[in-house]
Amino acid sequence: MSAVEHDALPPILSLRQVELRFVQPVDLAGRIANLLGAGLKTQVVHAVAGVDLDVMPGEVIGIVGESGCGKSTLGRIVSGILPPTAGEVRYRGKPVKEMAGPERRTYELGVQMIFQDPYASLNPRMRVREIIGEAPVAHGLVRARDKAEYVAGLMRQVGLDPSFSQRYPHQFSGGQRQRIGIARALALKPTVIVCDEAVAALDVSIQAQVLNLFEQLRADLDLTYLFISHNLSVVSHISDRVAIMYLGRVVELAPTDTVFRHANHPYTQALLKELPTLRPGRRTYQPIKGELPSPLDPPTGCAFHPRCPQAMPRCKVERPLLKEVAPGQLSACHLNDAA
Helix, strand or coil: CCHHHHHHCCCCEEEEEEEEEEEECCCHHHHHHHHCCCCCCCEEEEEEEEEEEEECCCCEEEEECCCCCCHHHHHHHHCCCCCCCEEEEEECCEEHHHCCCHHHHHHHHHEEEECCCCCCCCCCCCCHHHHHHHHHHHCCCCCHHHHHHHHHHHHHHCCCCHHHCCCCHHHCCHHHHHHHHHHHHHCCCCCEEEEECCCCCCCHHHHHHHHHHHHHHHHHHCCEEEEEECCHHHHHHHCCEEEEEECCEEEEEEEHHHHHHCCCCHHHHHHHHCCCCCCCCCCCCCCCCCCCCCCCCCCCCCCCCCCCCCCCHHHHHCCCCCEEEECCEEECCCHHHHC
């Protein structure tokens, strides 16, 4: 399908003001301590704090940010592993929370996830044939007698020798295990795949092979990806658009070329300054000052203002809205109003 045809289609996934809060109430010991004046309170972690995002069929959206920014949690919400506390997730125009029966099953099979650790995500007691073939048989996509042939086809598709299907996960290398995870996700014939740091645990040379495999599968199967990573260089290789997340919110969203050539948000600019280059000569790295604020007690106003070199008094009290600053480029920064 061409890019023009993709643009004419409605979003395959839509997120509207999606939030996820983890609440830790005061336990019995804490309540007893409060009687003695301890002053313990219910703790609330704002993991995802209001995300709006449309994902078009066939595109790859890279989600980037520091550890703890909520990008993996957002991926688990999209894939249905975690239900949002507030907001709405739509799949093919229908709210997921309203789905039931066959509709719900279509969504759950249509959105699959590939996890960061290719070893921890595979059952060490199961052979590869069962790891890949169990789910499609259980959901009636493949007959039990055809499982071996189906698994062999998937293994060839991801670059594995089908003769290895009787082996256990520990008998494979890290790159091979990640290919098993990819085959397991493909086994349910999804339309959307959430890749959570899918190449972060791999050697650089293996990363390139897996990224090329993702691109080939996208072309062959017309897949849509949410590619979660902390590495902007990796994201630039595969993504059509990039969403920059900071403390549970999207602070910039734009086509990949725009992000790398004309980044608008100070946080995006700071991330880009830290990227290594191949140009010779001395270079002074200037990491982002300060630490990522705690999601237990996020800053008022713009969450980035304690670390932003261009922060204004307004940034401390008023949260900037994500709005268009150039065609196709959204940014949440008060500097745009000042300009």
